Amino acid sequence: MSTMTKQETEDLIQEVLEVYPEKAAKDRAKHLTANDQAVDKSSKCITSNRKSLPGVMTIRGCAYAGSRGVVWGPVKDMIHISHGPVGCGQYSRAGRRNYYVGTTGVNTFTTMNFTSDFQEKDIVFGGDKKLAKIIDEIEMLFPLNKGITVQSECPIGLIGDDIEAVSKTKAEEHGKTMVPVRCEGFRGVSQSLGHHIANDSIRDWVFPKSEGKAFEATPYDVTIIGDYNIGGDAWSSRILLEEMGLRVIAQWSGDGTLAEMENTPKAKLNLLHCYRSMNYISRYMEEKHGIPWMEYNFFGPTKIEEALRKIAERFDDKIKEGAERVIEKYRPEWQAIVDKYRPRLEGKRVMLYVGGLRPRHIIGAYEDLGMEVVGTGYEFAHNDDYDRTIKEMGNATLIYDDVTGYEFEEFVKRVKPDLIGSGIKEKYIFQKMGIPFRQMHSWDYSGPYHGYDGFAIFARDMDMTLNNPCWDAITPPWKRGSADVAEAAE
Amino acid sequence: MPNVMLRRSDDGQLLFYVAKKDLEETVVSVETDTDDAWGGTIELSDGSRYFIEPISPRPDFPTTLRFNRA
Numbered sequence A: 001m002s003t004m005t006k007q008e009t010e011d012l013i014q015e016v017l018e019v020y021p022e023k024a025a026k027d028r029a030k031h032l033t034a035n036d037q038a039v040d041k042s043s044k045c046i047t048s049n050r051k052s053l054p055g056v057m058t059i060r061g062c063a064y065a066g067s068r069g070v071v072w073g074p075v076k077d078m079i080h081i082s083h084g085p086v087g088c089g090q091y092s093r094a095g096r097r098n099y100y101v102g103t104t105g106v107n108t109f110t111t112m113n114f115t116s117d118f119q120e121k122d123i124v125f126g127g128d129k130k131l132a133k134i135i136d137e138i139e140m141l142f143p144l145n146k147g148i149t150v151q152s153e154c155p156i157g158l159i160g161d162d163i164e165a166v167s168k169t170k171a172e173e174h175g176k177t178m179v180p181v182r183c184e185g186f187r188g189v190s191q192s193l194g195h196h197i198a199n200d201s202i203r204d205w206v207f208p209k210s211e212g213k214a215f216e217a218t219p220y221d222v223t224i225i226g227d228y229n230i231g232g233d234a235w236s237s238r239i240l241l242e243e244m245g246l247r248v249i250a251q252w253s254g255d256g257t258l259a260e261m262e263n264t265p266k267a268k269l270n271l272l273h274c275y276r277s278m279n280y281i282s283r284y285m286e287e288k289h290g291i292p293w294m295e296y297n298f299f300g301p302t303k304i305e306e307a308l309r310k311i312a313e314r315f316d317d318k319i320k321e322g323a324e325r326v327i328e329k330y331r332p333e334w335q336a337i338v339d340k341y342r343p344r345l346e347g348k349r350v351m352l353y354v355g356g357l358r359p360r361h362i363i364g365a366y367e368d369l370g371m372e373v374v375g376t377g378y379e380f381a382h383n384d385d386y387d388r389t390i391k392e393m394g395n396a397t398l399i400y401d402d403v404t405g406y407e408f409e410e411f412v413k414r415v416k417p418d419l420i421g422s423g424i425k426e427k428y429i430f431q432k433m434g435i436p437f438r439q440m441h442s443w444d445y446s447g448p449y450h451g452y453d454g455f456a457i458f459a460r461d462m463d464m465t466l467n468n469p470c471w472d473a474i475t476p477p478w479k480r481g482s483a484d485v486a487e488a489a490e
Numbered sequence B: 001m002p003n004v005m006l007r008r009s010d011d012g013q014l015l016f017y018v019a020k021k022d023l024e025e026t027v028v029s030v031e032t033d034t035d036d037a038w039g040g041t042i043e044l045s046d047g048s049r050y051f052i053e054p055i056s057p058r059p060d061f062p063t064t065l066r067f068n069r070a
């Protein structure tokens, strides 16, 4: 099927909804829409950030995942205790592939799992004593940690433990930053509230301590906010900013440190990549410390050029020249990538379903390769994310919020995209259906995808997946009509 | 009575942001907007209206204020 008209897309949505009971269909209908660029406010066509329907297969995570996994997890020189039963931390351990430099277990701890491993007796008698003991143990075994965060799992909120009190006492005793985070999994409707809670805990427990600390400022201090260094993303972004003459004083939070977070209120400009997970703290710093923030997009050369110029706008001529220089320098590099891969990928259609920023940010990178995104959606977006998405997507393309497993499969069967980008839970279903798939949360064990260096890898990966000869083997030879077989790139 | 954060957008317009509601709208009109007072009934680009007792002098943006529905 080639492009669909708005009517066809709407019919498709209706058809998919038919199997639901009436009430459920009515509810789900609000989360699905055919894009219309003429709409200026997403709230008119799509509902988001609502509780998932009981009984459907949602792809969302919990608030604990948003705080421990996304925001706090990558802060490498702090130890994050998964406070509660062992599973929440263990099954998500190191899954996000936040790269960092350091010696794990000595001065950095990102891929390790620290947990209070709650047992029945801790639920019955409370876990505060155990928490205190763990903090002491950590101090003894890992003295080079810069601080500790307590990431609450569901039971903590249910039994009413006072993790704030424990953190306060222990912070004084050991003279370190200890952050209690009330990110119990049952709070809110998705991981999104976990981001917010984590942002607030930085505001309340990290910033007050850093006030008055000495810092040597330059007029070119910026920070990278909302880049989790998945497969090295923040690094391939950082070098571009540095090459144009800026000084990156903090990375939030991929490969980030506590000291960097403390320095952030001294920046001249906060650069926000993932709006969803860190807009809260950026807004706070704007109000409290007068630091402006701006969103940028480092996926694909077109968007990178746009972003570099937009960032340079905020500074003097030296930086503006720097931006042009960087753009010139990398042009031959990415042009070669486009020349090589575009002919192999031209016209292919992609469906996405990811998290915070990728469902809209990555569209440009696909378009640079001549591909088209025909459906996109977020697990946990809010209206402001969809406001930002409508303009990026073509008219009449599908937009789905908190899509259910069933809906996603049906959409795919009908839209027949050439490639799907989503998470690990979706991967094998679609691969078994014979559709090329990329895991777009952790870049399918690849990356980085940000910046010019990342684009080269992105293009290669997409080609590798789409034109992989294995897809021809899905249909057995006796059912095959013609015999066009894909070939790998040189 | 939502807590509202007011900030200037890149093109200098005033933005009205309510975190709990994911509401981010441009302010189209402010009843009293002089150097020594700011407030009254405020209208947003989606047509909704909010009220705040005029504050003097005019607050520095960005700032967080409490509004009532008008």
Ligand code: SF4
Residues within 6 Å of the ligand: A062, A063, A064, A065, A088, A152, A153, A154, A155, A184, A185, A186
């Ligand atoms: S919902 Fe609760 S129990 Fe489940 S992973 Fe999240 S914090 Fe753990």
